[in-house]
Amino acid sequence: MVASPDSELVERLRRGEEAAFDAAYARYGKRLYGFLVRLAGRRDLADDLYQETWLRLARHAARLTPETDLAGWLYTVARNQYFDHHRSATLDGERLRETHMLPLPQAAEAPDDAAAASDTRERLEGALAALSPAHREVLLLVAVEGLAQDQVAQILGIGHDAVRQRLSRARAQLAERLEGRERGARAVQ
Amino acid sequence: MDRNPTERDQDMSMEIDRDNDPLLRQLAELPAERPDDLTYARVRRRALAVLSEERRRVRYPWLRPVEAAWHRAVMPTLLAGTIGVYLTWAVQYSSSLCQ
Numbered sequence: 001m002v003a004s005p006d007s008e009l010v011e012r013l014r015r016g017e018e019a020a021f022d023a024a025y026a027r028y029g030k031r032l033y034g035f036l037v038r039l040a041g042r043r044d045l046a047d048d049l050y051q052e053t054w055l056r057l058a059r060h061a062a063r064l065t066p067e068t069d070l071a072g073w074l075y076t077v078a079r080n081q082y083f084d085h086h087r088s089a090t091l092d093g094e095r096l097r098e099t100h101m102l103p104l105p106q107a108a109e110a111p112d113d114a115a116a117a118s119d120t121r122e123r124l125e126g127a128l129a130a131l132s133p134a135h136r137e138v139l140l141l142v143a144v145e146g147l148a149q150d151q152v153a154q155i156l157g158i159g160h161d162a163v164r165q166r167l168s169r170a171r172a173q174l175a176e177r178l179e180g181r182e183r184g185a186r187a188v189q
Numbered sequence: 190m191d192r193n194p195t196e197r198d199q200d201m202s203m204e205i206d207r208d209n210d211p212l213l214r215q216l217a218e219l220p221a222e223r224p225d226d227l228t229y230a231r232v233r234r235r236a237l238a239v240l241s242e243e244r245r246r247v248r249y250p251w252l253r254p255v256e257a258a259w260h261r262a263v264m265p266t267l268l269a270g271t272i273g274v275y276l277t278w279a280v281q282y283s284s285s286l287c288q
Contacts, residue, residue: 016240016241016243016244016247018237018240018241021236021237021240022233022237025233025236029224029229029232029233030221030223030224030229031221033222033223033224033229034221034222034223037222038222047224047228050224050228050232051231051232051235051236054232054233054235054236055235055236055239057236058236058237058239058240058243059239059243061240061243062243062244062247120215121219121220124215124216124219125219128216139213139216140216142207142213143207143213143214143216143217144216144217144219146207146217171210171212171213174212175212178212
């Protein structure tokens, strides 16, 4: 079995070494935060999920196995945290909408709003944020975080072929939304 | 199922290549979102405290059941007992005021 690149770090984490935790935090902390911000779409939520992910590592460090892929472990916990939150928030939203306490989701933004987002990067961020969480996360993991598709398959708990298919669909959705935004921006100009 | 090399090669060529796909490359070039310094430091501090606590529990494994017993049985009993004593006194005192 091929040792993971962080195998020495994992071994030290299993022993509860603070320096090892600091090294892991320095290596993956900021990247993980960036992933969570774009996945969650909100900094305040990303802050909570980020904290909970690192607290989990601190609690479970002694129970890591020597073969643990640390990056995969962290991203798995982070995305699971998000989806747990998303599920309960969706149920709460549905309940609130049923009792008329929450307005219905807004329709696609008007051309005036699209005009404000003329910058290519802003349009890309907007198109990414508009994707479903499942599509957004696979694009973030592969394209933004640069993880291998095998690793992404482990994180998402799906097969390699399923990752490829999901990535393909996500990419197509993103291209479609981006095209819609660019058309809107051109129409206003 | 073991696939033959030709099928595996075709699969590999269907891999979406981040470096050769312009849209994925654009995503890769998005600016990094970073936590502010306070959040970064706060999370690190709290996680290290938890790590230290867990290390203590691993070193002294008998601590875990003692802490569990304290939080689940002793503290609730003490709290319920204190509330019971107070309520008994309060009822007796207010009864004596009415006499």
